[in-house]
Amino acid sequence: MDMHKRIARSAGALLWVLTIGTIALAQQPFTPVAVDVNKRLVKLFGAGGFKGLPSYGTGxxxxxKGDILTCNNHILSTSDLRVHLYDGRFYQARVIAREPELDLALVRIDSDVDFLPHYDLAKAAAQPLAEPGDWILAFSNQFKIATRDEPMSVQRGVIAAYAELRGRRGIFEAPFSGEVYFVDAIANNPGAAGGAIVNRRGELLGIIGRELKNTLSDTWINYAVPVQAKVEIQRDEKLTTIDVVTFVKEAIAGSYKQSEKRAKIDRGAYHGIILVPNAVAVTPPYVEEVIPDSPAAKAGLRPDDLIVYVDGELASSIKIFREIMKQYGPGTDVKLDVQRATRLVSVKLRLAEQPKVKAVP
Amino acid sequence: MKSLFAVLFVAVAAVPATAQNPPGVLKSESDRVAVIERIKPAVVAIFARGGGGGGTGVVISDDGYALTNFHVVNPTGPTPQCGLPDGILYDAVVVGIDKVGDVALIKLLPPKAGRKFPYVVLGDSDLVREGDWSIAMGNPFLLATDFTPTVTFGLVSGVHRYQYPAGLFLEYTDCIQIDTSINPGNSGGPLFNMKGELIGINGRGSFDKRGRVNSGVGYAISINQIKNFLGHLRAGLAADHASLGALVTTQTDAGGLGRMAITQILEESDVARRGLDYDDELISFAGRPISSVNHYRNVLGIYPRGWRVPLEYRRERTKKEVLVRLMGMQKKEFPGMQIDDSLPKPEPQPRPMPGDKPRLPLPGKGKGKAPGPKGPGAKLFEAKEGFANYYFNRLERDRLLAAFAKHGDFSGMAGDWSIDGFVRLKKLRTESKTRIDILEVKDGKSSRSLVKLNIDQFPYELEPFKQNQDPVALKMPETSGGLLSAMYLYHRLLTQGVKGFTEINHGGHEPFYPPPTDGKTPARVAARRVDAEVLNTRHGPFLTKWFFALTDQKLLGFEVRLQDNEDPCEVYLADYRPVEGRLLPRRMQVMYGDGHYGTFSLERFNLAK
Incomplete structure (x- = not known):
């Protein structure tokens, strides 16, 4: 009986704690979190200041020891890169490594510093991904509002989606392709790139990306690269997968080897479709001819088919169709939606290596 | 065992309920709704007469005074119209403006005299912290045709922010940065804390490439800055902001830390007269430590011209605190004193949020003429150079003088005065007998004023309006900075009031720093501060600033000078006692520059009719 009472009491206490907890959470200020996160971030000042490119950023x-993860953008292209810490100290810094495919860079303070508050990236990346609807706080030095010991700006929002950010050349160029957090906070302002997206406890979730505008819809996109992000890169003529943690670890160790110029985008692959002549500015991609035994022939594509969608993306002209197709390598599957007479037909192509051109004797 | 199960059952049943509808969330939601309901009636939609343009405001007193942005009322002219959520369109008049700070005070006119308005209370913006919640209200895109404000809710993104001015005006110093959505039309509207206290006036945002809509970065002028100017605004002034008269820059030492150093100094500035020099290190300003140029600008920017604030500096190993008079910005802007940070200038110029269409020109740019006074508010409007609305200056001045007269009416005692007593001069250290005479000497048909001061048989004499007089005489005795002139003017204010001066205007509120009466020096200058109402007068060559207690309008003291930018003779009055039914000070301390001239004990007043 005694024990029952004790359990009863502690169960009551538990309930009470839960209730108080939710009240506190409901309208609690984020001041302590803001103070803590701010110490782990730096203001960066470097190249820029023209053509709408800010000369400042966040890290x-x-x-x-002063290793800083930031966005691999133009502000790093200088020999005079400066870092302001949360307490007002400021230092010169230099770029240690860059990875264009992650759109991240590692920068190091060029002085002997120690015991700086920082994020343990491996620990952050070991956490499960945040989910749509989760609360986030965004920290950055957007608009260069802060210098020296002035704190970063903090904004609040939720994760709107975890989805692929797909860049399409000429239509919607994104500096990163892969899964990102889309947030409803207007976080990706000038100078915000390299800032932090954290949860309400201040734990690091992602790195704020660049300013990004969809030129088709004329809308601005707010996204962050998750700390768990990984991308496929080409290095030593091989495809390798690299994640944020490995990049940072190897960069700090001085052993990181940057990816080679991305072959993926421009390589294209063999499909075997011959389109009508590209006569006007916006020629619709009508199939003129299908090369026998080609992937297109195997998929059942026919002359006079009008290609409408490539993997769900509208291909309104021959030019756009070619731009899209450039991004697929051999061996990938592409879904084409074509208009055949009055019907919409879906076909799937497995792209192949470009056939070797035989030397003309 | 049964009870254990019961408890577990309750716990299990309660958890999903909590997860779906957390009582804390519901509670804070209902609290928030209640706060909004309470403060909403005081939010004003401001329009130019006949529509077009506009913004938001908020009522801060039951007699209808409301705050808004200067850039909202600039295009509406002196008599805007204001809608409250009660659905009524009120006439209004602009009372005071602060162009640099982008603040204006307007007054809504009650349809029936004496009708009270709903209003909000002013909070303390120094208590606002990054990460606090906030509520903004206003009329974005001029949506509300029934004057019901739009409510937005968000986070305080930063405090003590500095935003560069647009030209000379609209400099936002020490402001509050919010992600609470504000858009064109929100300008001039209130920012509240979660208790419903007014903590700021929303006025601008950083927009850059995204067009003139909310980009998650808005700024509100802190209410504590506005409080410093409120006395000026109520007095119908076109208030000016302060400058120090020195250039302060960051110098970096080897350890990565900055030091704030004076790198230029204006000779005519008070800060130079107080002994500061090149390369002195600025440690604190107005009681706040200074570690960056933005900090410095934040502190400087919240004060009106003419205020005195403590400043602490270091020269080599010694620290010193001085009281500095701040210079103005608008008329005496000095070229080459643009304060420079070692960083590049900001590229995204934050812009003020205009009202909705038409796009408003910035003040000083373009010649879009604002409409003149019209409607019922026109009766409460009087244009005068240097004032936003002189009608309200007279109103405040006359109220102040009426309250001051309650301490004693001297209008019937305009004859000769003599005052006997003792003085302890700083240089003598002993008490001497003294007598002060303020006389009108008949000289045939005309008469002339004469002031005499005797200290231990040592006579001083001044005829304030003698022809071709050396101005040095007006500053007798030399180490007092002009005590004889001061006594002449004191007599004049008491016996003649408004009639005695060519100009007599209300000067808003200023801090006043009476010296300690116990002879001990307090550790900090700030401990001496008393807030006062000010009258500025001009009579002949004498510029006088009179300080009255905010609580009962007792005269605390005054300062006499012959021109701007020189040390005045400071007179501090205390220990008031009744003399034939009128209150007169028994204690008078006189200071000049950095020195203390003497302390008078005024024992006997002889006032002739």
Missing amino acids: ILVSE
């Missing part, structure tokens, strides 16, 4: 401390 995340990832080691106590």
